[in-house]
Amino acid sequence: xxxxxxxxxxxxxxxxxxxxxxxxxxxxxxxxxxxxxxxxxxxxxxxxxxxxxxxxxxxxxxxxxxxxxxxxxxxxxxxxxxxxxxxxxxxxxxxxxxxxxxxxxxxxxxxxxxxxxxxxxxxxxxxxxxxxxxxxxxxxxxxxxxxxxxxxxxxxxxxxxxxxxxxxxxxxxxxxxxxxxxxxxxxxxxxxxxxxxxxxxxxxxxxxxxxxxxxxxxxxxxxxxxxxxxxxxxxxxxxxxxxxxxxxxxxxxxxxxxxxxxxxxxxxxxxxxxxxxxxxxxxxxxxxxxxxxxxxxxxxxxxxxxxxxxxxxxxxxxxxxxxxxxxxxxxxxxxxxxx
Amino acid sequence: xxxxxxxxxxxxxxxxxxxxxxxxxxxxxxxxxxxxxxxxxxxxxxxxxxxxxxxxxxxxxxxxxxxxxxxxxxxxxxxxxxxxxxxxxxxxxxxxxxxxxxxxxxxxxxxxxxxxxxxxxxxxxxxxxxxxxxxxxxxxxxxxxxxxxxxxxxxxxxxxxxxxxxxxxxxxxxxxxxxxxxxxxxxxxxxxxxxxxxxxxxxxxxxxxxxxxxxxxxxxxxxxxxxxxxxxxxxxxxxxxxxxxxxxxxxxxxxxxxxxxxxxxxxxxxxxxxxxxxxxxxxxxxxxxxxxxxxxxxxxxxxxxxxxxxxxxxxxxxxxxxxxxxxxxxxxxxxxxxx
Numbered sequence: 001x002x003x004x005x006x007x008x009x010x011x012x013x014x015x016x017x018x019x020x021x022x023x024x025x026x027x028x029x030x031x032x033x034x035x036x037x038x039x040x041x042x043x044x045x046x047x048x049x050x051x052x053x054x055x056x057x058x059x060x061x062x063x064x065x066x067x068x069x070x071x072x073x074x075x076x077x078x079x080x081x082x083x084x085x086x087x088x089x090x091x092x093x094x095x096x097x098x099x100x101x102x103x104x105x106x107x108x109x110x111x112x113x114x115x116x117x118x119x120x121x122x123x124x125x126x127x128x129x130x131x132x133x134x135x136x137x138x139x140x141x142x143x144x145x146x147x148x149x150x151x152x153x154x155x156x157x158x159x160x161x162x163x164x165x166x167x168x169x170x171x172x173x174x175x176x177x178x179x180x181x182x183x184x185x186x187x188x189x190x191x192x193x194x195x196x197x198x199x200x201x202x203x204x205x206x207x208x209x210x211x212x213x214x215x216x217x218x219x220x221x222x223x224x225x226x227x228x229x230x231x232x233x234x235x236x237x238x239x240x241x242x243x244x245x246x247x248x249x250x251x252x253x254x255x256x257x258x259x260x261x262x263x264x265x266x267x268x269x270x271x272x273x274x275x276x277x278x279x280x281x282x283x284x285x286x287x288x289x290x291x292x293x294x295x296x297x298x299x300x301x302x303x304x305x306x307x308x309x310x311x312x313x314x315x316x317x318x319x320x321x322x323x324x325x326x327x328x329x330x331x332x333x334x335x336x337x338x339x
Numbered sequence: 340x341x342x343x344x345x346x347x348x349x350x351x352x353x354x355x356x357x358x359x360x361x362x363x364x365x366x367x368x369x370x371x372x373x374x375x376x377x378x379x380x381x382x383x384x385x386x387x388x389x390x391x392x393x394x395x396x397x398x399x400x401x402x403x404x405x406x407x408x409x410x411x412x413x414x415x416x417x418x419x420x421x422x423x424x425x426x427x428x429x430x431x432x433x434x435x436x437x438x439x440x441x442x443x444x445x446x447x448x449x450x451x452x453x454x455x456x457x458x459x460x461x462x463x464x465x466x467x468x469x470x471x472x473x474x475x476x477x478x479x480x481x482x483x484x485x486x487x488x489x490x491x492x493x494x495x496x497x498x499x500x501x502x503x504x505x506x507x508x509x510x511x512x513x514x515x516x517x518x519x520x521x522x523x524x525x526x527x528x529x530x531x532x533x534x535x536x537x538x539x540x541x542x543x544x545x546x547x548x549x550x551x552x553x554x555x556x557x558x559x560x561x562x563x564x565x566x567x568x569x570x571x572x573x574x575x576x577x578x579x580x581x582x583x584x585x586x587x588x589x590x591x592x593x594x595x596x597x598x599x600x601x602x603x604x605x606x607x608x609x610x611x612x613x614x615x616x617x618x619x620x621x622x623x624x625x626x627x628x629x630x631x632x633x634x635x636x637x638x639x640x641x642x643x644x645x646x647x648x649x650x651x652x653x654x655x656x657x658x659x660x661x662x663x664x665x666x667x668x669x670x671x672x673x674x675x676x677x678x
Contacts, residue, residue: 263573
């Protein structure tokens with residue numbers, strides 16, 4: 001079985017975007033709508049957007065299950081206030097829930113949170129509990145920078161975040177650390193902000209005692225860990241200089257990297273420097289990069305090919321990356337999908 | 340000959356730090372000093388800090404020449420106003436000039452600029468001209484984020500930067516794109532902010548027409564290009580999605596990467612995906628990582644070993660990385676050092 005641990009509903013019916021645009025247009029006059037009930041999306045529309053896109057691609061590539069969450073760039077937690085985000089998260093999560101109900105063999109849910117800059121993270125607990133306990137989702141996406149590229153929240157080691165950590169530990173789910181759209185002109189969303197956030201989150205963990213306080217907390221850092229594996233020697237050295245003798249012991253019982261790295265040399269490096277137990281298969285299809293690599297004739301985001309092509313991996317390694325590690329990091333998966 | 344294109348005076352005599360601390364303490368009362376003339380550093384002190392540190396390491400590793408600039412993390416352009424930075428840059432550049440005078444065979448200068456958030460970049464021209472024309476420096480460090488992790492300046496493609504580009508093109512020098520200390524708690528300076536800035540700068544170039552406007556402008560992106568080579572497939576794909584058919588053609592006539600990547604697999608990847616003509620040898624000794632890798636028994640930042648160990652490189656490739664490319668990117672080097 002192959003589990004893709006990083007998929008977003010990037011192909012949702014256009015009515016969703018129309019609803020969001022109206023919500024944003026009326027940020028200061030919410031009484032003008034839209035209401036949640038104004039959004040009308042039929043099961044057939046959902047089926048079509050999934051069957052012709054994600055599911056078609058999964059079948060072509062031999063991917064069995066995708067852990068599926070709302071579109072990351074659309075979370076845009078910087079827009080409006082908590083109520084704005086709460087309504088928007090509720091709508092987006094419910095749509096993903098409907099995908100998991102329509103395609104229960106192929107999609108398992110992960111939640112976006114109704115984060116809002118400057119608002120206590122405990123405000124996200126009700127939506128998270130609903131998604132895990134009622135919708136059967138198996139994880140969440142946690143945005144370390146809900147300001148959208150202005151980085152105004154405390155680092156992940158700060159007690160600001162503790163209430164959500166306590167609850168995700170209690171629920172036995174991991175958090176994928178995933179930012180959203182950048183509203184800072186300096187940062188291109190998918191080319192800079194996403195990768196920067198991955199690196200930043202890793203370093204925030206390295207310089208805190210977070211995993212001493214929450215020993216069973218699990219973070220999944222997407223996009224192959226940003227710059228981290230490429231600079232693994234730098235991080236090992238920085239850790240040593242900070243009197244942390246063993247970076248693996250400090251972080252790799254709690255941090256995992258996905259395989260959203262869109263060329264063979266990148267995956268080869270990831271597989272060489274990061275322990276196999278810390279790597280989870282993912283493609284983020286359809287995500288940041290949608291084209292075909294003219295050098296290979298295959299989609300850039302067809303990451304299964306790179307895992308298959310990584311010479312340093314054994315078949316047992318591949319099995320861990322494709323399935324076993326995801327079942328450990330997302331233990332609620334096991335009740336959702338057949339073995 | 341081996342040229343290290345990325346060295347900073349990180350080992351300057353303590354009087355420099357004392358002077359800076361006093362300058363910062365009196366930011367709002369500059370009449371209380373310190374005066375430039377209050378800083379007393381003798382030639383012998385400079386000799387000692389260099390001979391026992393950078394020069395000793397260069398000799399041990401067979402490095403002939405280092406392009407040497409003021410300590411990057413100490414630039415701290417976010418502190419005070421333009422006058423603060425102007426005085427500080429002037430002092431730091433003069434110290435590096437003295438190093439190049441005391442060790443003319445081993446050190447060639449590169450300038451820090453007196454940048455200050457919100458101030459026009461043209462204010463940096465006099466200090467830059469002095470360093471190039473009077474001190475014989477061969478390059479500059481340009482900080483894309485003088486706010487220190489708040490990213491409040493326009494992106495590098497914006498006309499805000501044009502006056503400095505016009506002058507560095509006229510002077511035929513490159514700019515290393517190098518941020519300074521982060522004063523944003525989210526970003527660890529050397530573990531996150533530096534690498535993020537490298538990735539961000541690359542993406543700012545990709546999404547602008549900068550090199551169409553300034554076809555002979557040369558940027559050196561340090562720290563192995565941040566996350567860029569590891570995600571080269573992502574960047575190629577993003578470029579294609581943005582109707583840029585050939586990323587090499589768009590950027591690699593103007594952008595170069597250094598080799599400050601502190602482990603063999605990282606350098607192997609860099610050498611595999613980035614054309615050899617775009618790679619310049621560097622170690623940033625003494626820089627972000629100062630320890631010995633217990634796995635190899637050698638210093639993490641002894642990057643010459645990784646270049647020597649990169650199997651994909653020919654002897655001609657190594658010669659380009661060690662010397663030839665630096666002479667092309669920093670053409671003023673050729674008048675400074677014997678062939």
